[in-house]
Amino acid sequence: MNHWDTPACTGGMLSFFLLWPLCLPVDAADVGAVKIQAEFPGGNVLVSENQGHSVHVAPDLRGDSPWFYWCFEAIAIQAGRVDFVFPEKVAGFKNGAIGFQGPAISLDDGETWNWMGTDNVEGSSFHYDFAAPDQRVRFAVTIPYVQKELDAFLTNNANNQHLRDFVLTKSRNGRNLELLQIGRPGPDKKAFLVTARHHATETIASYVLEGFLQEAMSDTPAGEEFRKRYVLFAVPFVDKDGVEEGDQGKNRKPHDHNRDYGENSIYPEVQAIKDLDKMQNFQFALDFHCPTLVMQDHQVMYFVGAKIHPQYNFENVSEFAGWIKKGLPPNAPHGPLVWLRDESDPSPKNSRYFGFKDGAIMAATLEIPFAPPGRATDPTSCRNYGKVMLQAWNNTHFRAPAIGQE
Numbered sequence: 001m002n003h004w005d006t007p008a009c010t011g012g013m014l015s016f017f018l019l020w021p022l023c024l025p026v027d028a029a030d031v032g033a034v035k036i037q038a039e040f041p042g043g044n045v046l047v048s049e050n051q052g053h054s055v056h057v058a059p060d061l062r063g064d065s066p067w068f069y070w071c072f073e074a075i076a077i078q079a080g081r082v083d084f085v086f087p088e089k090v091a092g093f094k095n096g097a098i099g100f101q102g103p104a105i106s107l108d109d110g111e112t113w114n115w116m117g118t119d120n121v122e123g124s125s126f127h128y129d130f131a132a133p134d135q136r137v138r139f140a141v142t143i144p145y146v147q148k149e150l151d152a153f154l155t156n157n158a159n160n161q162h163l164r165d166f167v168l169t170k171s172r173n174g175r176n177l178e179l180l181q182i183g184r185p186g187p188d189k190k191a192f193l194v195t196a197r198h199h200a201t202e203t204i205a206s207y208v209l210e211g212f213l214q215e216a217m218s219d220t221p222a223g224e225e226f227r228k229r230y231v232l233f234a235v236p237f238v239d240k241d242g243v244e245e246g247d248q249g250k251n252r253k254p255h256d257h258n259r260d261y262g263e264n265s266i267y268p269e270v271q272a273i274k275d276l277d278k279m280q281n282f283q284f285a286l287d288f289h290c291p292t293l294v295m296q297d298h299q300v301m302y303f304v305g306a307k308i309h310p311q312y313n314f315e316n317v318s319e320f321a322g323w324i325k326k327g328l329p330p331n332a333p334h335g336p337l338v339w340l341r342d343e344s345d346p347s348p349k350n351s352r353y354f355g356f357k358d359g360a361i362m363a364a365t366l367e368i369p370f371a372p373p374g375r376a377t378d379p380t381s382c383r384n385y386g387k388v389m390l391q392a393w394n395n396t397h398f399r400a401p402a403i404g405q406e
């Protein structure tokens, strides 16, 4: 996908030469020791300079608000050390471009990823020692989770009799939006909606959601117990186009997907979720997110939402959080903390839409940190946290609003 703005590059030879570092497509920025490219799902980078053993890179905002998502491939032209330098004081970088576990790295074309650690990080730069010409290494601000990861999950579970998958709608750019159903509706079942990637960047939340879904459809006692009481619906990629195209997503203009639950939704995905609610009448809604990258307060798991919408939301979320905390291993991120507030933010978010509905029992956003220092947020650990959360859900004594008090 090429997101370069061409009009500025067509103003004649003079402006071409004046502007060339900004106008150069990334795959042609190859005068240094590496070539840089981001033409793959989830790819995102702006290269402003690529000289010798130093590459100046930044998140490509594509006309949207400053944020920190980037993901690119470097192909060595020669062996040796290369510095990747992010801007330090550009607007939007107050949130940082490299998290507390360093960049994420893949040595197998994006098949598997690890956090690289911080040994190679200095300020807003990191370096990598390329072993040989043609070595290809992918780097990203977070461990990616795009369509191919979801497809692998669905393929692994293709024979699971408790899982059904549907196309809920089409995105603006014509992609299918997955809707997963686990369990069957019935007179004793309550409908429960889980969502992720209202903000495309927030990949770590997807690994936790995967673990939650896996346990919900499993034949373990927890899975069976869950399906006796709930029918679960999941929309794993609310901003489907943003996920695949590698957009920032957060604070997208004129508003992002999680501010689209007002009267006139502008995104087909959000409209389709509202329509689905009319059919299923969700009483529970849990929306998985990740917070900012390096803010101190955001290095823990935490719940946000309205304290008394639904009536016992705070009590319900607090009990749920307590069970999660009990089940998490010691190296998990701290929390989850319960930061539900009195109704102070009227913006039409998912948690507000489902929290203020008649008949709702619990509605909240769960924030999972990207890479808190010293805590595990690799895919395997995050899937395990999701499994712990499903078990915690079973243990929670959800209290429904008194009739007439909804």
Ligand SMILES: [Zn+2]
Binding pocket: 198, 199, 202, 250, 289, 290, 291
């Ligand atoms: Zn978010």
